[in-house]
Amino acid sequence: MKAEKPFDFATTPGKLPKQVVPTDYAIRIVPNIEKLTFTGTETVKLSVRAPVRELVLNALEIEMASAAIDDKTLPKSAVKIDRKNELVTIALPSELPAGDHNLALSFSGKINQQGQGLFYARYQEQGTVAKKTILGTQFEATDARRLFPCWDEPSFRARFQLTAVVPENWLAISNMPVERETKIDKGKEVRFGTTPPMASYLNVFVAGELDSVETQSGGVQIRVITTKGKAEWGRYALESSTKILQYYNDYFGVPYPLPKLDQIAVPGGFGGAMENWGGITYFESVLLFDPEKSSDNTKHDIFAVVAHEMAHMWFGDLVTMAWWDNLWLNEGFASWMGTKCTAYFNPQWEVWLRKNVPRDPARRVGIAKEQAMEGDARSTTHPVQQPIATEAEASSAFDDITYKKGQSFIRMLESFLGEDVFRDGIRRYIAAHKYSNSTTADLWNALAEASGKPVGEIAASWTEQPGFPVVKVKRGENGVVSLSQERFTVNFRNAPPLQWKIPLTYSVAGQAPTSLLMTNKTAELKNIPADRALKLNVNGTGNYRVEYDGSSWNLLLGSLANLSVEDRVNLLSDAWALVQANRAALSLYLGLVEKLPSSTELAEREQIVNVFDFINRLLIGHPEREKFQGYARSLLRPSFDALGWDPKAGEPANAGNLRASLIAALGDLNDPEIVSGCRERFQKYLANPKSLPPDLRRPMFAVVARYADEATWNKLHELGLKTTSIEEKQNYYDALAGAIDPKLAKKTLPIALTDELPTSRALFLVSKVARQSEHPDIAWAFAAANMKALLAKADALAANSYAPSLFTFFSESARANELKAYAKANLPASSTREVVKAVDEVEFRSEFKQRLTPQLIAWIDNRPSLQ
Numbered sequence: 001m002k003a004e005k006p007f008d009f010a011t012t013p014g015k016l017p018k019q020v021v022p023t024d025y026a027i028r029i030v031p032n033i034e035k036l037t038f039t040g041t042e043t044v045k046l047s048v049r050a051p052v053r054e055l056v057l058n059a060l061e062i063e064m065a066s067a068a069i070d071d072k073t074l075p076k077s078a079v080k081i082d083r084k085n086e087l088v089t090i091a092l093p094s095e096l097p098a099g100d101h102n103l104a105l106s107f108s109g110k111i112n113q114q115g116q117g118l119f120y121a122r123y124q125e126q127g128t129v130a131k132k133t134i135l136g137t138q139f140e141a142t143d144a145r146r147l148f149p150c151w152d153e154p155s156f157r158a159r160f161q162l163t164a165v166v167p168e169n170w171l172a173i174s175n176m177p178v179e180r181e182t183k184i185d186k187g188k189e190v191r192f193g194t195t196p197p198m199a200s201y202l203n204v205f206v207a208g209e210l211d212s213v214e215t216q217s218g219g220v221q222i223r224v225i226t227t228k229g230k231a232e233w234g235r236y237a238l239e240s241s242t243k244i245l246q247y248y249n250d251y252f253g254v255p256y257p258l259p260k261l262d263q264i265a266v267p268g269g270f271g272g273a274m275e276n277w278g279g280i281t282y283f284e285s286v287l288l289f290d291p292e293k294s295s296d297n298t299k300h301d302i303f304a305v306v307a308h309e310m311a312h313m314w315f316g317d318l319v320t321m322a323w324w325d326n327l328w329l330n331e332g333f334a335s336w337m338g339t340k341c342t343a344y345f346n347p348q349w350e351v352w353l354r355k356n357v358p359r360d361p362a363r364r365v366g367i368a369k370e371q372a373m374e375g376d377a378r379s380t381t382h383p384v385q386q387p388i389a390t391e392a393e394a395s396s397a398f399d400d401i402t403y404k405k406g407q408s409f410i411r412m413l414e415s416f417l418g419e420d421v422f423r424d425g426i427r428r429y430i431a432a433h434k435y436s437n438s439t440t441a442d443l444w445n446a447l448a449e450a451s452g453k454p455v456g457e458i459a460a461s462w463t464e465q466p467g468f469p470v471v472k473v474k475r476g477e478n479g480v481v482s483l484s485q486e487r488f489t490v491n492f493r494n495a496p497p498l499q500w501k502i503p504l505t506y507s508v509a510g511q512a513p514t515s516l517l518m519t520n521k522t523a524e525l526k527n528i529p530a531d532r533a534l535k536l537n538v539n540g541t542g543n544y545r546v547e548y549d550g551s552s553w554n555l556l557l558g559s560l561a562n563l564s565v566e567d568r569v570n571l572l573s574d575a576w577a578l579v580q581a582n583r584a585a586l587s588l589y590l591g592l593v594e595k596l597p598s599s600t601e602l603a604e605r606e607q608i609v610n611v612f613d614f615i616n617r618l619l620i621g622h623p624e625r626e627k628f629q630g631y632a633r634s635l636l637r638p639s640f641d642a643l644g645w646d647p648k649a650g651e652p653a654n655a656g657n658l659r660a661s662l663i664a665a666l667g668d669l670n671d672p673e674i675v676s677g678c679r680e681r682f683q684k685y686l687a688n689p690k691s692l693p694p695d696l697r698r699p700m701f702a703v704v705a706r707y708a709d710e711a712t713w714n715k716l717h718e719l720g721l722k723t724t725s726i727e728e729k730q731n732y733y734d735a736l737a738g739a740i741d742p743k744l745a746k747k748t749l750p751i752a753l754t755d756e757l758p759t760s761r762a763l764f765l766v767s768k769v770a771r772q773s774e775h776p777d778i779a780w781a782f783a784a785a786n787m788k789a790l791l792a793k794a795d796a797l798a799a800n801s802y803a804p805s806l807f808t809f810f811s812e813s814a815r816a817n818e819l820k821a822y823a824k825a826n827l828p829a830s831s832t833r834e835v836v837k838a839v840d841e842v843e844f845r846s847e848f849k850q851r852l853t854p855q856l857i858a859w860i861d862n863r864p865s866l867q
């Protein structure tokens, strides 16, 4: 492990020479909405630190029209574009001496369909039939260079002043408030205020026929901006933003530094959320809440995403990682902070135990920590901190390890150092690095100063090496329990052995939790009563697995009713992981599930629902699948029967979510009563939409569509076409994707090529068919035949992973070879990592299916009937 150094501009990695530093940009952009092009000019103040003969900066898919240095125009031949490296080199007529200089450029480029650089999205306006256009930008990681030539690396902070020309009836938004609007021929020129020094990727520009709701908090103007007719749906995000802003002002100890904060709902173009300073963009359905139609889960997602993005206003924007190798510092921290803040305001949501990240259209839902550990146990994992050399590597760094292992480690560290000490360390860090950049070492130093503990040393084993440990628990004589650690792996033979410094927590039934820093391979706990249950990893806050010996496990099984729901979910997750890792038989997991009292604990039932869903999909086409489905239903039905179909006054806050989860799960498991109950309610819904509570819409549509005939498919499609709510639209199209009649799967797939869905979502309709319809083969054949058209809708993040991701729904090893061959013939080198990951997933599923099935059938056959 190499020890990382604190931030130092001169030695920060990157392609751009460090002798020339831009300090101020003034940029003017004129979009041509008919032709989907733009022209631009910019002047950049340069601080030249050592004499240079050329300037090197970034540009991509931009035509340069002219260049001048200190008002002297340069010949066209002075400007050389290096497309491959995304660089522009400007040769200077003579050596440019150290000091201040001015660079002036004029250029042109295009407005993209996908969310890269300046993009457009077409959408149907609420309450009208009009098709409208909105412009937006998406620059992270390396796409600001598609709109204007710039020093597009995060440590080249500068002040930006943007001016844009838009139609007169449009609203234009950037990082800072509008300074001046001037009417000009065919529109208006909008001049925005100057930003504080910041990284180029944090610039934003959005414009269209927009509306807003707004409020003030502590001198900051907060707005939620939407397309016309949807502003009221921004109320929930607006109220949430106000609370979150106050919470962060206090937590970080530095008040939000800009005069305004806009949360902008974009109805297409890109699919996520982006923390542009002062002007955060969101895919519409993760920001807008329609009280009549949106579900409780949507509310959770909105709060969590807004809290994540707003954490970046400090952690990412005010203080920015020096280089992309420290992306985890931005994303792991914002994920943790956003979850902490969401849990603080909404303790009843069980956010740490449930999905607490934006729903990724192509991935399974589940607990963030569990998803990170699943990936981190494989041979294809990487350290949280990893070297990044190219733009493509920067894009592929946005993965589960970066976000979710990052947040899990920070959570473990916080619980080890203590909440207050940890916060004091963060305040020191923000105060020391504001308006500047930092590395992970700077954060550890601040936390070490605040805590007096060797944080850097503890952290190194978690962020600089891959993987995580399993702690084995063995009871001995005289109250001694011996612990030993080793690397936990899945489908990874001959993994290099590694060791961690583990901030362990444990509790003996009836006693307060204790902590211990396990620094060696083995450790001992003393005075543990032989007849009492011992639970390690209290409340599951630690990023490690625990493997108990037989007697310890039996004591735990005997005291399940006294454990917290967090501890029970942790035991379920660890038991399932041990089965995957071939460290335990399936009976360990199923024995635990059957020992749990039948309950309506949301997070606990959802863990089981997720595992059953995984097994149910693994068994597609297997003759014993029906037997498993019957068994799974018998375990889940009592929880559903306790809740009933209809919401009741005064039921627990999570009952609606659990009901929805169980209807979806039991429907997938072919429960005849659930299927007919959904069909009945769907008919009532068609006559009277208000008859179906918002929480139940998504699962009911899914169940009805799963077993749909063509007429029902057509009906759902018609409803999807008609609605202008992106969330509602998504519910209908997701349902269509699940139809298991192969004829209908073939009918759903071509919709991905139309503009019925926003571009960023259309792409994933194919992934959904692959996963939900049970026909990954039909989905892949369609994608392979239409790859070019599909990838035209992909952003930088999706471009590398799209084709490989479609294979992860297969569990036959022959498909792994098919993917390798496909990749060799069709995919760029930048996809390699995604291909290797997908191959590993297919091989794992194939092996696991063979191992799991006989155990499963034997378990079901050998148990007394539950009926």
Ligand SMILES: [Zn+2]
Pocket (backbone or CB within 6 Å): 275, 308, 309, 312, 330, 331, 334
């Ligand atoms: Zn983020």
